[in-house]
Amino acid sequence: MPQKQEFTLPSRIESIEEAALKAEQFARKLGFGDDFISAIDLAVRESVTNAVKHGNKFDENKQVEVSFSDSGEAFEITVRDFGTGFTVEDVPDPTDAENLLKVSGRGILFMRSFMDEVEWSNPAGGGMLVKMLKKQ
């Protein structure tokens, strides 16, 4: 039976931990194991970090919308911010030699490494929506 959880968080650092905790509780309740939950946890942290920091730029008047769902075949995470958006292709590859010593820019790489599918879209009403799937 499909399961879903949706919630909204303010754009502050503490929301990252809160979203990760909710993801772990949701996934654990559904019986997922530690490795699966570890991947989910990292993807949630990195995507909510991006939404809070780069999307909403810590503007607490802007919310971060998060959802988790389990279809029985895949675990889906969506995270939406209300920022100005970005083009994912424009994000430099952090593994290129010239970017190796940059302090930031590795979050998207982690999301792609630990989830099976990651895609970004521009929903009506503005902002960015990232949808990530991890197959069971």
Next chain:
Amino acid sequence: MADITIAERQAGDVTILDLSGKVTIGEGSVALRNAIRRLLGEGKNKILMNLAGVGYIDSSGIGELVSSFTAVNKEGGTLKLLKLTQKIQDLLAITKLLTVFDVFDDEAEALSSFE
């Protein structure tokens, strides 16, 4: 409760930082940055960072390791890593940072590499 605790030991002219907890965006990353700045301010620029107790690190924490590495290099020093957890090793491999950091499993071996 703090996300991270950083204990400092001295082994000859090498300073060992034993990290435990989380190195993540916010408090954990800031604490690490402050610790490295303080050591460099005290002229301690041979640093061995023991990550055995780090249960969690995110991309901001990895970025802070890189920032520490470059800050120490700029001061003519050396920063090396000790006892990576499997998770941290995986993240450093994905980011190709295993090619940047000197990494050791054994403390004595790590210390002798500074000589």
